[in-house]
Amino acid sequence: MVLVGELSLWIALLMCAWSVTTSFAGGHLRRADLVASGERGLYAGVGFIGLASIGLWTALLTSDFSLRYVASFTSANLPVVYKISAFWGGQAGSMLFWCLVLAGYAGLATWANRKHNRELMPWVTGTNALVLLFFVATTALASNPFEHLDWVPPDGRGLNPQLQNPAMAIHPPLLYLGYVATAIPFGFAIAALVTRRLDAAWLGAVRRWSLVSWVFLTLGIVMGMWWAYVELGWGGYWMWDPVENASLLPWLTGTAFLHSIMIQEKRGMLRKWNVTLVVATFMLSVLGTFITRSGIIQSVHSFAQSPVGSWFATFMVLAIVATGILVSTRLKDLEAQAQLEAMISREAAFLYNNLVLVGIAFSVLWGTLFPILSEAVRGTKITVGESFFNAVNVPLGLLLLALTGIGPLIAWRKASVQNIQRQFVGPAAFGLIVGAALFVLGIRVMSPLIAWSLAAFVAGTIVQEFYKGVGARRRMYGEGAFMAFGRLVARNRRRYGGYIVHAGIVIIFSAFAGMAFKKEYDVTLADGETYRALDPYGRTWSFTSEGLSSAKQLNRQVVTVALRPEMNGRRLDIITSEKRQHFDSRGNPSFQPSTEVGILSRKDMDVYVVLAGVVQERAEIRIAFNPLVAWVWHGGVLMALGGLIVMWPQSEKRRQQGYVAALEPQPEVMSA
Amino acid sequence: MSGAERGSDRRTFLVTATAVGAAFVARAVQSQEPAAQQNFAPMEEGAYRPTLRAAKPDATPQLSDDERDVLEHRIKCQCGCPLDIYTCRTTDFTCSVSPAMHRDVMRLVAGGYDAKEILAAFVETYGEVALTEPTKQGFNWAGYLAPGIAMATGAIALTLFVRKWVADSRTAAAVRAGASMPGAASDAMSDDDRARLERALREDA
Numbered sequence: 001m002v003l004v005g006e007l008s009l010w011i012a013l014l015m016c017a018w019s020v021t022t023s024f025a026g027g028h029l030r031r032a033d034l035v036a037s038g039e040r041g042l043y044a045g046v047g048f049i050g051l052a053s054i055g056l057w058t059a060l061l062t063s064d065f066s067l068r069y070v071a072s073f074t075s076a077n078l079p080v081v082y083k084i085s086a087f088w089g090g091q092a093g094s095m096l097f098w099c100l101v102l103a104g105y106a107g108l109a110t111w112a113n114r115k116h117n118r119e120l121m122p123w124v125t126g127t128n129a130l131v132l133l134f135f136v137a138t139t140a141l142a143s144n145p146f147e148h149l150d151w152v153p154p155d156g157r158g159l160n161p162q163l164q165n166p167a168m169a170i171h172p173p174l175l176y177l178g179y180v181a182t183a184i185p186f187g188f189a190i191a192a193l194v195t196r197r198l199d200a201a202w203l204g205a206v207r208r209w210s211l212v213s214w215v216f217l218t219l220g221i222v223m224g225m226w227w228a229y230v231e232l233g234w235g236g237y238w239m240w241d242p243v244e245n246a247s248l249l250p251w252l253t254g255t256a257f258l259h260s261i262m263i264q265e266k267r268g269m270l271r272k273w274n275v276t277l278v279v280a281t282f283m284l285s286v287l288g289t290f291i292t293r294s295g296i297i298q299s300v301h302s303f304a305q306s307p308v309g310s311w312f313a314t315f316m317v318l319a320i321v322a323t324g325i326l327v328s329t330r331l332k333d334l335e336a337q338a339q340l341e342a343m344i345s346r347e348a349a350f351l352y353n354n355l356v357l358v359g360i361a362f363s364v365l366w367g368t369l370f371p372i373l374s375e376a377v378r379g380t381k382i383t384v385g386e387s388f389f390n391a392v393n394v395p396l397g398l399l400l401l402a403l404t405g406i407g408p409l410i411a412w413r414k415a416s417v418q419n420i421q422r423q424f425v426g427p428a429a430f431g432l433i434v435g436a437a438l439f440v441l442g443i444r445v446m447s448p449l450i451a452w453s454l455a456a457f458v459a460g461t462i463v464q465e466f467y468k469g470v471g472a473r474r475r476m477y478g479e480g481a482f483m484a485f486g487r488l489v490a491r492n493r494r495r496y497g498g499y500i501v502h503a504g505i506v507i508i509f510s511a512f513a514g515m516a517f518k519k520e521y522d523v524t525l526a527d528g529e530t531y532r533a534l535d536p537y538g539r540t541w542s543f544t545s546e547g548l549s550s551a552k553q554l555n556r557q558v559v560t561v562a563l564r565p566e567m568n569g570r571r572l573d574i575i576t577s578e579k580r581q582h583f584d585s586r587g588n589p590s591f592q593p594s595t596e597v598g599i600l601s602r603k604d605m606d607v608y609v610v611l612a613g614v615v616q617e618r619a620e621i622r623i624a625f626n627p628l629v630a631w632v633w634h635g636g637v638l639m640a641l642g643g644l645i646v647m648w649p650q651s652e653k654r655r656q657q658g659y660v661a662a663l664e665p666q667p668e669v670m671s672a
Numbered sequence: 673m674s675g676a677e678r679g680s681d682r683r684t685f686l687v688t689a690t691a692v693g694a695a696f697v698a699r700a701v702q703s704q705e706p707a708a709q710q711n712f713a714p715m716e717e718g719a720y721r722p723t724l725r726a727a728k729p730d731a732t733p734q735l736s737d738d739e740r741d742v743l744e745h746r747i748k749c750q751c752g753c754p755l756d757i758y759t760c761r762t763t764d765f766t767c768s769v770s771p772a773m774h775r776d777v778m779r780l781v782a783g784g785y786d787a788k789e790i791l792a793a794f795v796e797t798y799g800e801v802a803l804t805e806p807t808k809q810g811f812n813w814a815g816y817l818a819p820g821i822a823m824a825t826g827a828i829a830l831t832l833f834v835r836k837w838v839a840d841s842r843t844a845a846a847v848r849a850g851a852s853m854p855g856a857a858s859d860a861m862s863d864d865d866r867a868r869l870e871r872a873l874r875e876d877a
Contacts, residue, residue: 339841363819385804
């Protein structure tokens with residue numbers, strides 16, 4: 001099976017090349033037989049990439065250490081679940097995983113459009129196959145997971161312990177599902193440019209794929225934050241690491257696109273901008289994959305040495321140049337149909353929302369790449385750390401939070417003064433009251449004070465919208481509150497799903513602000529000793545050591561410290577933190593010892609315990625009180641849920657009958 | 673083109689493409705180089721370099737323990753991890769670099785050096801990479817200012833565009849309104865406008 005997989009990768013390369021050639025030729029010559037052949041070539045490519053993936057999984061599960069990849073990232077005693085996840089644990093495997101996901105998406109997009117968008121599809125299929133060709137070629141030629149060693153070692157090096165975490169089995173696939181989905185809108189954008197069919201029709205096909213990407217990126221980013229929080233042990237969930245930044249970039253431009261697409265759908269505007277955002281989102285996804293795997297950020301020289309780096313750089317340059325030529329030759333087709341009617345309108349609010357989102361993306365990209373620039377210009381290595389990113393992005397994030405509340409309340413086309421007063425008085429008053437209350441309660445740190453006030457304002461706008469919508473349904477149809485709420489969301493998924501996403505944003509921003517009040521203590525405890533500490537809410541905690549223990553588990557030796565916590569004299573669940581030393585199958589230590597954090601998660605804060613080490617039978621421990629962390633995960637899940645609601649297809653019957661438009665109570669804001 | 677010719681073309685194309693592809697694959701397999709497969713940057717245990725200074729005469733510590741911890745958040749551990757030395761030494765007990773750098777900080781504090789002098793000492797030893805953020809001087813200003821300049825430029829440009837679009841839209845609406853009302857356009861012309869139009873038409877004639 002491994003040999004079949006290896007051969008399949010090469011055959012997939014040929015199939016993709018075939019699909020590119022015949023699809024583009026078919027589109028250009030308008031020959032249906034070539035177009036059909038291109039689609040069949042793509043399906044064949046999908047099948048062979050699937051076989052290649054099965055081949056690699058077989059090699060991983062059977063510990064075929066004749067393959068360099070298997071020997072590099074697994075060992076015989078690695079638990080099965082991590083042998084499976086080792087597929088994306090290293091560069092070559094993750095490249096093949098990219099191919100697998102892209103193949104799946106490209107096949108699905110082609111199949112789903114077998115009766116729709118036929119003018120566009122040859123170019124969509126060709127572009128998708130071309131992107132797939134690049135990734136398969138890079139995998140096969142520059143980073144091949146089927147590369148053989150000169151000999152067969154008795155065991156492999158094993159998987160990095162930090163990757164031996166359930167989150168790491170889920171987080172990379174989610175992120176890749178998000179990254180790769182951006183390729184499909186890119187394919188449609190190229191097709192629309194080539195065929196000059198740049199009306200809103202192509203956006204319909206693109207929107208759902210953009211949402212697929214956005215939902216998976218959201219879940220992937222949140223899952224990555226959770227992994228960093230529970231696994232790395234430094235006490236936070238986001239440190240503006242280049243790899244984290246890489247995942248945020250396409251999310252930001254993708255979010256901008258999902259807002260600006262509405263302006264093109266409703267008003268025929270922003271065509272150039274939307275094409276640019278689609279292309280930028282895809283390019284940033286490729287850049288993200290490149291940054292994640294090439295090590296470019298650590299050193300300029302690793303870029304020159306990495307065979308994958310030069311492939312990626314060439315691909316990105318060619319894609320940008322090709323898209324630039326296409327856009328520049330179709331500027332007339334991209335001219336806007338409608339114009340803005342007023343400075344105070346939802347269109348204008350969305351434009352400023354786009355500015356902020358793209359501004360954040362630029363500042364994150366700039367900060368991420370600035371060390372490379374500095375090294376290239378001055379020959380001096382520098383570090384751009386958390387403080388830089390926070391200084392730039394916190395104010396922009398607060399501005400974005402404010403716009404999250406303002407945008408949906410302003411009417412399309414033109415908002416009147418009365419309309420603005422009616423919509424804003426309640427939420428603005430609520431925001432001010434919350435801000436004043438927090439100030440009175442002693443909150444004097446500006447960023448969280450502003451963040452929570454704005455969060456209250458945005459929450460007020462969301463509640464107001466739901467309240468009006470539910471009220472209207474109850475008046476019109478006599479429904480109960482829950483029924484009205486459910487139907488309100490179900491029958492206008494885009495609008496109310498969007499509000500649910502905004503609610504998730506409010507929760508996440510509020511939780512971020514909570515970390516400004518984090519407290520941490522470095523403690524040394526012997527068996528039976530107690531340490532007392534104050535949490536950010538002023539409560540007294542005591543932590544009594546229940547002692548150290550040592551045990552062998554699976555492929556590791558584990559030293560555990562157990563702490564018995566009490567809050568204001570009330571006993572709580574024991575918290576344990578571990579130090580793990582992993583072994584290979586012959587009992588030799590592999591990798592550096594790793595830390596397993598102990599977390600007592602509560603609604604108001606997490607108690608975060610890290611066993612840093614053991615000195616003379618005394619445990620060196622860091623205890624941190626991290627306010628509101630659990631709400632980051634809740635907010636992330638709510639955002640993804642909102643995205644799913646927005647994405648969920650409306651039934652064809654209902655759509656055709658205009659059922660939604662007819663039944664949905666139209667808030668005043670829409671008609672103003 | 674007949675179906676047979678088209679089929680023949682397709683076969684020829686398929687054979688040629690397969691041959692070219694096979695040659696390409698064969699050549700690529702021969703020249704294939706081992707791929708770099710390091711997952712994380714390895715810990716550089718030997719990265720520590722002493723940062724020592726003679727104690728100042730009658731040295732008294734300039735920093736409290738809390739201020740020292742804050743300072744350590746501004747110095748990056750050189751073991752290859754992305755953490756500052758305070759976070760690294762309290763998180764990863766296997767790292768020997770951050771505790772060694774921490775000891776240097778302690779010695780410098782005890783030697784009477786203030787935060788600015790301690791940071792400068794670490795920069796002298798390791799270069800600017802010892803700091804968790806770039807110094808605010810020279811080319812580094814580009815790093816700090818570019819996002820702000822880009823945002824300000826974007827905001828100004830967007831505001832100008834929005835104003836222009838709104839103005840264009842109002843003009844277009846006025847023209848449409850004028851065209852739909854008999855006599856409205858001539859009513860909208862002032863005496864000055866009429867005189868100017870007359871002059872222009874005479875000149876053209």
